[in-house]
Amino acid sequence: MRRLRSLIAVTGWLLAALTLNALAQSAAPTANAADAASAAAAAATANAKPMAANAVQIARGEYLARAGDCIACHTVPSQQMFGGGRPMETPFGTLYTPNISSDKTYGIGAWSADEFYRMLHEGKSRDGTLLYPAMPFASYTRVTRADSDSIYAYLMSTQAVHQPNRAHTLRFPYNQRSLLLGWRALFFRAGEFKPDPKQSVEWNRGAYLVQGLGHCTMCHTEINALGGNSASKEFQGGLIPLQNWYAPSLTSNKEAGLGDWSIDDIVDLLHAGVSNRGAVYGPMAEVVYDSFQYLTEDDVRAVAVYLKSLPGHSNEVDQSPRSQVVTEESNRLAPLGQKIYEAQCAVCHATQGQGKLPHFPPLANNQSIQMNSAVNPIRMVLNGGYAPGTIKNPMPYGMPPFAQSLSDEEVAAVVTYIRTAWGNHGAPVSVKEVNALRSAPLF
Numbered sequence: 001m002r003r004l005r006s007l008i009a010v011t012g013w014l015l016a017a018l019t020l021n022a023l024a025q026s027a028a029p030t031a032n033a034a035d036a037a038s039a040a041a042a043a044a045t046a047n048a049k050p051m052a053a054n055a056v057q058i059a060r061g062e063y064l065a066r067a068g069d070c071i072a073c074h075t076v077p078s079q080q081m082f083g084g085g086r087p088m089e090t091p092f093g094t095l096y097t098p099n100i101s102s103d104k105t106y107g108i109g110a111w112s113a114d115e116f117y118r119m120l121h122e123g124k125s126r127d128g129t130l131l132y133p134a135m136p137f138a139s140y141t142r143v144t145r146a147d148s149d150s151i152y153a154y155l156m157s158t159q160a161v162h163q164p165n166r167a168h169t170l171r172f173p174y175n176q177r178s179l180l181l182g183w184r185a186l187f188f189r190a191g192e193f194k195p196d197p198k199q200s201v202e203w204n205r206g207a208y209l210v211q212g213l214g215h216c217t218m219c220h221t222e223i224n225a226l227g228g229n230s231a232s233k234e235f236q237g238g239l240i241p242l243q244n245w246y247a248p249s250l251t252s253n254k255e256a257g258l259g260d261w262s263i264d265d266i267v268d269l270l271h272a273g274v275s276n277r278g279a280v281y282g283p284m285a286e287v288v289y290d291s292f293q294y295l296t297e298d299d300v301r302a303v304a305v306y307l308k309s310l311p312g313h314s315n316e317v318d319q320s321p322r323s324q325v326v327t328e329e330s331n332r333l334a335p336l337g338q339k340i341y342e343a344q345c346a347v348c349h350a351t352q353g354q355g356k357l358p359h360f361p362p363l364a365n366n367q368s369i370q371m372n373s374a375v376n377p378i379r380m381v382l383n384g385g386y387a388p389g390t391i392k393n394p395m396p397y398g399m400p401p402f403a404q405s406l407s408d409e410e411v412a413a414v415v416t417y418i419r420t421a422w423g424n425h426g427a428p429v430s431v432k433e434v435n436a437l438r439s440a441p442l443f
């Protein structure tokens with residue numbers, strides 16, 4: 001299995017930092033008081049002894065840590081588990097994930113279960129320091145106390161990694177954690193998941209996993225101008241800032257989202273990494289590789305059931321009429337694109353884009369390549385990729401990169417073709433867009 005990319009979903013806190021400076025100043029006094037109060041409350045309970053962990057609880061915690069994908073961010077690939085130090089690159093500098101192993105000096109070995117819960121629930125470190133939302137506590141706050149205690153027991157059982165944390169190298173003013181007060185005031189509400197008694201047990205389990213440990217909104221919801229996930233556009237898809245991958249809508253919109261997918265298709269995609277509707281790639285391949293493949297079939301199905309219940313919205317697909325320039329460009333590129341497709345792609349993806357299941361994904365009626373943003377198909381053609389090796393699909397097939405053999409014009413042509421042929425409703429792409437993505441980091 002090749003792991004091409006570091007999956008690091010950088011939330012919009014950086015953008016927030018840009019715009020929220022002023023807001024933070026005004027929000028500071030009240031938020032400070034609240035923070036001080038809860039820090040004092042936490043200090044009062046900090047001396048409580050960690051609960052005795054038994055093997056069942058540790059195993060449960062390991063499973064939940066998988067569901068939360070803690071390993072992806074807190075481990076440098078091929079180095080010691082939970083030792084931290086994985087860089088999260090941003091235009092404002094670099095964050096290095098902390099050591100969360102059981103080491104008492106450098107990890108969280110000296111933390112109590114209460115302190116760990118407060119971190120997950122309120123986004124605060126042991127000493128009360130506000131955490132950057134690059135740590136997805138805005139989702140993890142949904143996690144129950146019992147589950148938090150299990151994850152804690154599991155982390156305490158892992159090998160201590162005696163490795164100091166690396167300081168973030170964020171530039172001023174982004175290194176000022178006080179800016180986070182403004183972000184929190186706008187975008188963060190602490191609160192455990194509350195089951196909806198009108199829904200089935202299965203639906204509630206799926207909702208709990210998706211909204212909480214799965215932190216799916218971190219990528220699948222657009223980041224708004226203030227750097228938060230817009231609640232009104234939840235799960236409607238979004239471009240992941242800096243990574244240049246587009247996470248498609250998960251709603252039931254038929255064209256943009258999962259409206260047309262069966263529960264089994266969703267389960268296959270999340271559990272095996274390949275499905276009749278497409279394969280996972282880019283950052284989603286890493287989510288499946290590190291996290292989803294280890295979940296039980298029942299849990300993956302619960303997630304699919306919950307996703308299928310998310311209402312779609314008519315504005316998810318760009319319905320505006322194409323400008324004449326766009327239409328002309330499309331007419332010019334499509335014939336060249338078709339030629340390239342037939343010569344280079346049809347061998348795997350078949351002449352009508354129907355793919356060769358399950359190993360070569362279909363391109364016809366494949367939402368993930370028709371979105372308003374064309375970054376996904378452009379990057380796939382430039383860089384190629386492998387579906388993740390999973391328990392259900394241990395020998396994934398790969399796609400070769402075409403960056404060397406095709407010019408920008410040729411890539412634009414073939415991507416325009418696959419986005420518009422066979423009833424696909426994507427817009428054509430320009431030579432410029434392709435050129436810009438040639439230098440996108442290969443995560």
Ligand code: HEC
Pocket residue numbers: 008009065068069070071072073074088095096097098099100108119124125126130131132133134135136140151
């Ligand atoms: C998308 C990446 C990402 C994921 C997933 C993630 N973390 Fe984090 N985590 C971070 C970053 C970045 C920080 C540092 C934030 C800061 O410095 O403000 C952090 C901070 C922490 C801290 C605070 C450590 C300290 O010394 O203050 C703990 C504990 C922690 N994470 C545990 C977890 C657990 C448990 C999970 C899984 C349930 C998890 N993290 C998943 C990125 C992530």
Ligand code: HEC
Pocket residue numbers: 007008009209210214215216217218219220240245246247248249250256257258266269278279280281282283284285287303307366367368376
């Ligand atoms: C690190 C960012 C990230 C996270 C976290 C993430 N996804 Fe994704 N997801 C993506 C990207 C990017 C794609 C597009 C590539 C692909 O289709 O594989 C995607 C694709 C998908 C698809 C296929 C959609 C389609 O139309 O083809 C599904 C279903 C999905 N994700 C579900 C989830 C669920 C459920 C979660 C939470 C448990 C989740 N994702 C968490 C980034 C992410």
Ligand code: HEC
Pocket residue numbers: 277278279280281282285340341344345346347348349359360361362363366368369376377380381384385386387388397398399400402414415418
């Ligand atoms: C040798 C077989 C092969 C060839 C040739 C090939 N592909 Fe692929 N393609 C794949 C495989 C396998 C995947 C799944 C990769 C992954 O999941 O990372 C894939 C994935 C894709 C995707 C993402 C869709 C999805 O749901 O996974 C796009 C877009 C794509 N190919 C376009 C093309 C185009 C355009 C060409 C020709 C320029 C091409 N491919 C040539 C095998 C191939």
